[in-house]
Amino acid sequence: MTIAARPETLLIQGMLARRTTNGSFRPDPVSREHQHLLMRVAQAAPSHFNSQPWRFVLIENSQTIQEIARISGESMTELIEAGVFFERYRRYFRFSEAEMNARRDGIHIDHLPGPLRPFTRQVFSDAGLRLMRQLGVPRKLGEDNRRLVAGSPLLLAALLDKTEYHPGELSGFYSVFGLGAAIENIWNAVGALGMGIQFVSTPMEIPRQWQAIGGLLRVPDHLELMAVYRLGYLPDEDRRPAIDWSSRHRKHLEQFVSRETCDLPETEPR
Structure with a gap:
């Protein structure tokens, strides 16, 4: 799809x-201007009854970033070593x-270390x-992951207010939906600022590591830590991690679209 470069289509x-x-x-x-702008676009997201259940922590302290980086790297190593990551996400x-x-x-998976390239299809098998x-x-x-997080000038923790967020109830869905919209606003805004963003996901895979990050951030009982992201300005030249992938398709x-009912797939010109 091509859209003409008119001002109304820039978004x-x-x-x-x-x-x-x-x-x-x-x-x-x-x-600080860009940080606050990202918080404003998050704030503009829709939420159930305008409840705005999201809370955010902006993290610039180097010691905190380094510790979260250590946890993230250790989590990656543990997940890969045990085969847990590949078992969960092989599909x-x-x-x-x-x-x-x-x-x-x-x-x-289009970028692998040299010794693994001959075994591309078997790389996530037991052998x-x-x-x-x-x-x-x-x-x-794990070390690549640690360095990526440690080299990020800004981390962003996303939390939900438990007075709104009740898992298993509709309020839980509404809260997660609203937080997702807020994060998506941030994700769409960073490009206009010459920035990038990535989910710091590996600590979430290991409960004790996720709890450790919650402790670092002093998350109170009335808030639920939902996600952590790393953000920063993009370099002119991007160096890829040891194992990397593309996902533009x-x-x-x-x-994924149907017309009137689920029985009739939508079609588009090719």
Whole structure:
């Protein structure tokens, strides 16, 4: 889809160009003006009865960032070493452009360390996991993850107010929906500021590590820590991590849109 560069379409162009940053950021601090602007766009998101259940913590303190980075790196190493990560998420891995074109979802593993390239399709099998352990890949990935987080000038913790957030009830859904909208606003805004953003997900996979981050941030009982993101200004040249992927494919309309009922897939001109 091509949209003319008219002022009224710039927002849509920005949304279609949205990216997740897998690589490093520039070391420059994120300006307070930009931090507050991102909080304003988050605040503009819709929420149930205008409840605005989201809360955010802006983290610039180097010691805190370094400790969260350590936790994140250790979590990555533990997950890879145990095979837990691949077991949980194997179904999303694609190993060729043809596979991506057919499925149009998941992530294309297109960047691997040299010793693993001959074993691309087996890299996440039990045999591949044994080889990765022998080559020290779990530690390498953990260190890459630690460096990425440690080199981020700004971390953002997203929380929900438990007076609104009740898991298992509709209020729980409404709260998560609202927080998702707020985060999506941030995600769409960073590109206009020359910035990038990435989910710091590995500590969430290990409860004790997630609790440790909650302790670092002194999260009170009435708030629930939901996610942590790393943000910063993008460098001119992006260096890719040891194992990296691309995920720009999107499904065709008929793969996710129906007309009138679920029985009739929508079609689009090709």
